[in-house]
Amino acid sequence: MDYSKVKIVVTDLDGTLAPSKAPMDEEMSKIICRLLSIKAMAVVGGGFYSQFQKQLIGALKCPAEKLSRLYLFPTNATAFYKFSVSEWQKVYSEDLSEEQKKLIYSAFPKALELAGFKNPEKLYGNQLEDRGTQITFSALGQEAPLELKSAWDPDQKKRMAIKQQLDKLLNGFEIRLGGTTSIDITKAGIDKSYAISKITEIFGYSKQEMVFIGDALYEGGNDYAVKLTGVESISTSGPEETKSLLRSIINSSQP
Template sequence: MELYKQKEIIIFDLDGTLVKSKSDIDSEMATLLSSLLEVKKVAIISGGTYSQIEKSLLLKLNCESSLFYNLFIFPTCATSFYKYVIGDWENIYTEEIESERREGIIKALKESLTEAGYKKPEHFYGEIIEDRKTQITFSGLGQNAPLGEKLRWDPDHILRDKIILAFGKRISDFDAKIGGSTSIDINQKGIDKTYGIRQIEKNLNIPVKRMLFIGDALFVGGNDYPVISTDIDIISVDNPEETKRFIKEIIFSNSNS
């Protein structure tokens, strides 16, 4: 409990931590996050785009708009940053990958999929390879696949590990990391959630020792894993239900301070 009191900002991953993969936050999570914003600053670092975060989280929060001044959004591994300014969400910065590089990355990714033995499913849901301009994302069943199918696809990361290995042989200055239940996020080397922590430190002027990170992919190769190198305090969760328990503890610790 004392650990929570010392923290100025709580940083969350999105998919698998606050929401089930590519889903919206449920009503209980919306209420808990609203309560958390009353006592702490909150940041979201996600591999998803701003529009995805807006749909799954921002539009579902049931709190006074004044609390949004305590909420900070860092989409696509903090290659962009949004904050609430004078009643609206404002893009503070966006760092796009050059068009020619994105084309080369997509070509290398397609070759890597073939080498690793990936076969495009007969039934898929949306884009398999998505050019997010700030990041390239592969989704094995498509961006909009049902959660049940996602959880059955590559649960042990075996296929995605092969894809990542094959990609690394082709492109050396970009990193591929496991993202959500079926995805791989590709960013310029050094652009990961460690970069996100440093951007929070720089833009919000909060030292790492005053931060707490909560995520579900803190295993080696997961897209949350890099934050460990910053010495930030971390909490590893398996699902949003576990996250709710920790949010309740943080709120309770503050009410008893």
Template structure:
């Protein structure tokens, strides 16, 4: 089930929730930017009252700069579950440091084949523009990501690139035909992700539930891309309660409403 943040029965939600998961870019923070102080403060406070997860397509280093580095001193890190690269990696705060619980890394051969296919198919479809912002293809260890406009593209350019998602779908289908042993899916506004088979945000949700011994139905997942083609939708398919937001401002209002009931 998916509901908008402003149409929720917050009393019922607060009574049933075991853990609250969040997408990162355009949900907790603007793309590749740190959480604003208004978000960081509420997020940190939330960790004192309930387990909190972040599941993002971005690499671990972005989780550090966007989330960890801007937490308030009051944040309860032991209640945090951090899953970068679409849940292919999982980190917890153990013995005073961030420890990797698991990592489903690609082999060198898989990385090479994925990178080659992404570039070849993007060029064939005319999705290899002359001007980009930053790196196009990034090896994140457990995930290879193509960002058509570059990793550092401004949000406005990303949103205008492929409004209906049709270009990304066609590109993902072409790459998937080259890589039958791997999982290929459209990621953010301009990105295609390649990882091990069966791993996406749905996998991350199921693993969180299994490893922490709670029913997946008692997880809330908040994201800005909850449509069926969006990279947050697999979390709902796995059984989590989906909460749709448009931006970090909506997320602040969602957290405030939850804190009123659980703090």
């Protein structure tokens, strides 16, 4: 792909720009700042805004004029934040109704039982988290150490078994694997392809002017929906490979 024609770089957050649930490092911050000098950037993640604050905003050291070219889409673009003057401001948030949340919560015990899921001896925080615009299941708990999460379901088979049961129990919802131990549930039609449509709607970029980088582009992964939109999609194994990809985009776009 000719990256010089790309006007906006769209990326996943968790496992792409930063390790799972951890802040990105200083090197990634510098690379993103360089990228924002020449292109716009949108970050789309399954986590809610506070996760973006922890993993991205808090670690990003860029001048305000560059931050104005960075767009944040938490919970798979059901919320949108942009930088204005001196702070990040919420533009919209499309929350689940209380009835929808109850349906999702009530489906999990049966789905887990049918999938043969066994609770770990120790949970690190809550397994189910209400993120407003989505409900997220984390098998080992929201605060589980990265080394445990990485080892728990490397081939996605455990979560796919749970997802298959949830698909039978929940109509009218999108169910996607995210991160290393998570399952995200949103309203129907809300996945990362929704982010692409919102970016087009809000900023006017065509799909040919975008490139997407994510670590879950496999079928059933929460980045897979972007691939189906026709946007050029690049799979990454993690932050180190993402750095190389972003450097390539920067270098090929400079005179």
